[in-house]
Amino acid sequence: MIKFGPSGSPEDFLQDPAYNGTVDMPRYVKARGLDCFEYSFGKGVRISEATASAIGAAFAALDVEISVHAPYFINFANPDRAKIENSFGYITASLDALRTFGGKRCVFHPGSPLKRDRADAVADMQRNVAELAELLHRNGYDDLRVCPETMGKLNQLGTVEEIADLCRIDPIFTPCVDFGHVNARGLGCLKTVDDFKRVVDAFGCVLDWDRVKNMHVHFSKIQYTEMGEKCHLTFDDEVYGPEFAPLAEVLVEYKMTPYIVSESAGTQGRDAAIMRDIYREALAKA
Numbered sequence: 673m674i675k676f677g678p679s680g681s682p683e684d685f686l687q688d689p690a691y692n693g694t695v696d697m698p699r700y701v702k703a704r705g706l707d708c709f710e711y712s713f714g715k716g717v718r719i720s721e722a723t724a725s726a727i728g729a730a731f732a733a734l735d736v737e738i739s740v741h742a743p744y745f746i747n748f749a750n751p752d753r754a755k756i757e758n759s760f761g762y763i764t765a766s767l768d769a770l771r772t773f774g775g776k777r778c779v780f781h782p783g784s785p786l787k788r789d790r791a792d793a794v795a796d797m798q799r800n801v802a803e804l805a806e807l808l809h810r811n812g813y814d815d816l817r818v819c820p821e822t823m824g825k826l827n828q829l830g831t832v833e834e835i836a837d838l839c840r841i842d843p844i845f846t847p848c849v850d851f852g853h854v855n856a857r858g859l860g861c862l863k864t865v866d867d868f869k870r871v872v873d874a875f876g877c878v879l880d881w882d883r884v885k886n887m888h889v890h891f892s893k894i895q896y897t898e899m900g901e902k903c904h905l906t907f908d909d910e911v912y913g914p915e916f917a918p919l920a921e922v923l924v925e926y927k928m929t930p931y932i933v934s935e936s937a938g939t940q941g942r943d944a945a946i947m948r949d950i951y952r953e954a955l956a957k958a
């Protein structure tokens with residue numbers, strides 16, 4: 673089943689006295705007719721076992737899916753070996769919390785070349801991510817989906833092709849396609865149904881269909897400059913895009929069942945529901 677939901681705490685969740693923290697998030701998700709939620713460990717994996725268990729129980733009770741976002745400071749292209757070991761640790765800590773939450777998916781940003789040659793950085797990232805896969809298998813994380821994300825700034829690693837290549841390394845990797853990032857990096861390249869098809873097809877021609885069909889999706893409108901991503905917007909934006917409707921057509925035509933996570937700036941709950949409605953309309957027309 674396709675799933676829609678917010679990333680992080682939307683403004684209307686924070687402002688409503690009926691909700692007090694993440695244990696109440698499944699109620700918020702259900703009240704809006706949504707299905708999933710993404711918990712961010714962007715600034716580090718700092719959560720007690722007791723809190724994580726309470727969150728897991730709350731999500732299980734209402735049958736709401738939870739995914740996690742690993743820390744932003746992961747960089748698998750760092751030439752410093754100690755930093756790579758730290759990055760391994762950030763992933764396994766995120767996966768341990770994910771397991772306690774009862775979730776299945778962990779998103780991560782693969783890294784940046786820093787001041788190095790991009791080809792060298794990509795080669796190092798490939799080698800380190802292959803080592804990560806081995807480490808994950810050795811330590812029994814095979815049942816989880818680890819999702820490298822397409823990135824929005826030109827100076828970050830994570831083009832569509834780079835993420836497809838990372839996923840080819842091992843079946844434990846499922847792509848996280850952030851269409852807002854792809855559009856920002858391509859300076860507004862996603863407009864038509866065919867534009868979105870080309871992105872999905874780039875994964876479809878190198879990965880098994882299960883991982884493409886069930887990909888993880890981040891979707892928001894994002895402002896960009898010639899350097900790529902500048903900041904996340906809401907669905908009220910009419911300048912930068914991308915629009916969700918053409919992607920909805922592709923999801924219906926390809927019979928895809930991804931998790932679609934809204935990363936709008938403050939309106940994640942509302943915008944996830946807008947995407948769900950657009951998707952249902954596309955489904956009804958097909």
Ligand SMILES: [Zn+2]
Binds near residue numbers: 741781
């Ligand atoms: Zn991300």
